[in-house]
Amino acid sequence: MEGSQSGTLSPSLLDSQRQQHPLIGYYLSRKKLSKLRFDQFLLLCKHFHIDTVELTCDYFERINVRIPQLIIHKLEDDESYRSLIDKIRSLPKSSTIVLDEFDSISRLLNRYDQYSLLNSIKQFYIVPPFIGVTNDDNKILIEKMLINNKISFPIMCKPIQAHGNKSHDMKIIFDVEHLNDIDKPCVLQQFIDHDGILFKVFASKF
Numbered sequence: 001m002e003g004s005q006s007g008t009l010s011p012s013l014l015d016s017q018r019q020q021h022p023l024i025g026y027y028l029s030r031k032k033l034s035k036l037r038f039d040q041f042l043l044l045c046k047h048f049h050i051d052t053v054e055l056t057c058d059y060f061e062r063i064n065v066r067i068p069q070l071i072i073h074k075l076e077d078d079e080s081y082r083s084l085i086d087k088i089r090s091l092p093k094s095s096t097i098v099l100d101e102f103d104s105i106s107r108l109l110n111r112y113d114q115y116s117l118l119n120s121i122k123q124f125y126i127v128p129p130f131i132g133v134t135n136d137d138n139k140i141l142i143e144k145m146l147i148n149n150k151i152s153f154p155i156m157c158k159p160i161q162a163h164g165n166k167s168h169d170m171k172i173i174f175d176v177e178h179l180n181d182i183d184k185p186c187v188l189q190q191f192i193d194h195d196g197i198l199f200k201v202f203a204s205k206f
Contacts, residue, residue, distance in 0.1 A: 023066050111159070131146065
């Protein structure tokens with residue numbers, strides 16, 4: 001890569017890249033690419049003369065690499081992606097927009113932290129009462145926490161991790177006896193009958 005060893009780009013290289021077609025970099029799993037029908041998005045980009053590139057862990061190590069003006073990703077902030085994440089974090093914010101910023105999504109990857117954040121702002125919505133359960137919490141302690149937080153059966157048992165293959169493995173617990181069936185760590189939350197209707201809301205700050 002032209003520039004310093006820390007990965008910064010020289011002004012001349014940045015200027016030359018600005019004269020080319022806009023470039024969008026992306027990193028998504030094969031499953032996510034298929035689910036989002038991302039191939040249609042890539043065709044649309046090609047139609048409007050927008051270049052695209054699939055990012056790999058060694059992409060930013062290449063000589064005279066083009067730096068994307070926009071990066072779309074589904075990267076979790078963990079060790080398996082550390083090298084690529086560090087490279088993306090080091091990019092100048094003036095030249096690259098990252099969707100979504102890692103500092104923003106890291107607060108949403110843990111369900112308990114996510115619900116606590118939402119629960120701190122009660123102007124526009126209500127978060128059903130919930131508790132966090134660790135691996136060390138026994139059945140008696142869990143019962144006390146449910147009572148103290150006015151949570152009654154049935155309740156939802158949700159994995160603490162809000163991302164990954166098992167993040168949607170949820171259970172409805174109907175009574176105290178079945179608290180033995182929960183998988184820790186988890187979030188236990190008051191079940192609200194929603195007639196199978198769910199709304200997914202996306203928020204963006206401009």
